[in-house]
Amino acid sequence: MKAFNNTLFALLTLKCPRCHKGKMFTHSNMYVWKTSHLMPEKCSCCEQPMEPETGFYYGAMYLSYALYVMLFVPMFMITVFFDLPYFEFFISFVVLTVLISPYFFRLSRACYLYLFVRYDKEKSNCVH
Numbered sequence: 001m002k003a004f005n006n007t008l009f010a011l012l013t014l015k016c017p018r019c020h021k022g023k024m025f026t027h028s029n030m031y032v033w034k035t036s037h038l039m040p041e042k043c044s045c046c047e048q049p050m051e052p053e054t055g056f057y058y059g060a061m062y063l064s065y066a067l068y069v070m071l072f073v074p075m076f077m078i079t080v081f082f083d084l085p086y087f088e089f090f091i092s093f094v095v096l097t098v099l100i101s102p103y104f105f106r107l108s109r110a111c112y113l114y115l116f117v118r119y120d121k122e123k124s125n126c127v128h
Contacts, residue, residue, distance in 0.1 A: 007119060014110050017117040019046035019124040024110055030102035037105065046123035052116065057109050064108035068097070 010020035022043035027035045039050040051057070072093065079089040 003119070007114075010119075011110055011114055012107070014106055016043040016046060016048055016050075017110075017114045018048040018120050019043060019126060020119060021045045021124060021126060022048070024050060024113070025106055030106060036102050039109075045126040046120070048117060048123075050113070052113075057112060060108040060112040063111050064104055067104045067108060071096070071100070 006020060007017075010017070014024045016022035016024060022040075022045035024039060024043075025036075026038040026040055030036045041051070042049055075089065075093055075096075078084070079086065
């Protein structure tokens with residue numbers, strides 16, 4: 001269970017899937033639109049390639065879609081259950097989506113890379 005918690009924490013904090021120490025994105029501020037998508041070529045700790053092949057992250061779009069569905073469905077159910085105005089739901093969903101989009105973009109990329117790269121305890125011994 002501890003290994004799962006460590007991996008989940010590393011995923012949510014956008015760390016390298018192999019060593020759980022290196023940063024997956026070059027810039028920590030995800031709200032700077034010009035640089036929010038930039039990733040290093042390799043992990044600064046374990047040398048794991050961040051883009052294993054050209055076009056690798058096309059699959060992350062499906063994960064991003066799933067994240068937005070996981071946001072939309074509960075919000076809509078609360079709106080229906082409490083008989084709230086649909087216009088307020090729409091406005092709040094749009095605002096929340098705009099605010100959380102940079103994180104969802106990064107998280108979907110991280111999730112997709114985590115599907116293909118496993119944690120390697122020996123690679124996590126680097127000092128970072």
